[in-house]
Amino acid sequence: MTANNGIDLEKFEQLTAAAEEDASNAEFRFFAETEWTGETTCKTTVSDIEKGGTLVDSPEFTMEGALFGHREAPNALEQLLSSLGTCLTITYAAHGAKEGIEITEMRFEFEGSVDMRGLLGLGDDVRAGFEKIECTAHIESPASTAELEELKASIGSKSPIVDSLENEVTVEIDHSEPDQ
Numbered sequence: 001m002t003a004n005n006g007i008d009l010e011k012f013e014q015l016t017a018a019a020e021e022d023a024s025n026a027e028f029r030f031f032a033e034t035e036w037t038g039e040t041t042c043k044t045t046v047s048d049i050e051k052g053g054t055l056v057d058s059p060e061f062t063m064e065g066a067l068f069g070h071r072e073a074p075n076a077l078e079q080l081l082s083s084l085g086t087c088l089t090i091t092y093a094a095h096g097a098k099e100g101i102e103i104t105e106m107r108f109e110f111e112g113s114v115d116m117r118g119l120l121g122l123g124d125d126v127r128a129g130f131e132k133i134e135c136t137a138h139i140e141s142p143a144s145t146a147e148l149e150e151l152k153a154s155i156g157s158k159s160p161i162v163d164s165l166e167n168e169v170t171v172e173i174d175h176s177e178p179d180q
Contacts (some may be wrong), residue, residue: 007097025052040067077130081110084133087161092139092151095158101147105140133165 019026029050047060064073074082083109095119096103111134118128138146156162 005093005096005097005101005103009097012094012098024084027052037064039070041065041070041073070087076153077112077114080130081133083112084108084161084165086153087159088135088137091155091159091162092137095154096141096143096151099147101143101150101151103139103141103143105138107138109136109138110134 015026024078030046031048032044032046033052034042034044042065044063044065045060046063049056049058063079065076065079066073067075088108089106092106093103112130112132114130115126115127117123117124137152141148143151156166
């Protein structure tokens with residue numbers, strides 16, 4: 001693998017330049033729809049992406065999830081860890097390439113514990129989500145330890161998922177009128 005880590009730096013730089021020229025070029029909206037499929041299972045479909053106010057053609061992806069029992073698909077907490085891993089991998093690869101840091105192999109391991117009493121409503125003082133997520137990064141690179149540490153220090157502020165997990169995000173739930 002080369003120092004660009006397989007990243008199309010030209011596209012990365014074009015997006016950066018477009019965002020510097022006009023901040024609206026960096027405005028993206030993502031959409032997902034989750035449908036209950038019975039018991040504690042569901043199906044989530046993601047497809048549309050809006051970039052700078054324009055809907056971009058995108059393939060549709062479907063993920064299934066369950067909480068108790070079936071284990072036919074990852075549950076929502078496992079999907080969150082997967083999203084974090086995907087985001088960190090892409091952020092490390094892209095910003096490593098931008099900084100000229102070659103990465104030959106990369107793997108992340110995650111661990112997070114949840115007290116299900118929060119989900120079950122068995123205590124106002126019990127959080128429903130992860131209290132802490134631990135991540136071990138396995139990165140092979142000819143770069144120096146100092147260069148990799150510098151890259152790691154900058155990743156948290158550049159990863160959308162790390163930012164979303166570490167900072168308050170408002171979630172607004174509106175109920176729609178029932179279909180007639």
